[in-house]
Amino acid sequence: MILYKGRPEDISDRLPREIRTYDLLDELGIEYYRTDHEAATNMAACNEIDAILGVIICKNLFLCNRQKTVFYLLMMPGDKKFKTKELSAQINSSRLSFADPEDMLKYLDIEPGAVSIMGLMNDRDHVVNLLIDEDVLKGEELGCHPCVCTSSLKMKISDVTDKFLPAVGHEYRTVHLTGDEE
Secondary structure, three states: OOOEEOOOOOOOOOOHHHHHHHHHHHHOOOOEEEEEOOOOOOHHHHHHHHHHHOOOEOEEEEEEOOOOOOEEEEEEOOOOOOOHHHHHHHHOOOOOEEOOHHHHHHHHOOOOOOOOHHHHHHOOOOOEEEEEEHHHHHOOEEEEOOOOOOEEEEEEHHHHHHHHHHHHOOOEEEEOOOOOOO
């Protein structure tokens, strides 16, 4: 794997959702670095991608309430354990579960394995609520997918919160996840 600055020169074999991500980041003047890779199927592969990027890729979880009327995108450190009960109490939403792949595609134009904050650019009706763990916000940079699981990006968190999110009309709520065993 190689670390590149910016978008791929040849986009002929890239999916439209990936190209739209690069187009928006470039339009917003957000500097980003990219590496291309096979879809990561285990932690060793994830760790290798993290090493190339020089940052831990965020764990991105697409969640919903029991009635499937409220959807959440949770960004948290990749090495932190997710505890449903801990998050549910903070956002006052009981019975959180993972949302269906169909809803992921419908609202974020993303498929399983590629969930990313970049998908919010496709949520024009603002159905998805963004939750960011405070530890993610403490860092200077974050790693994420450009709406596909075969590339990963690194960019400044301040660019995401100050440029990207306002441009796509989304706000975020900070959550505190300990990841501790119950």
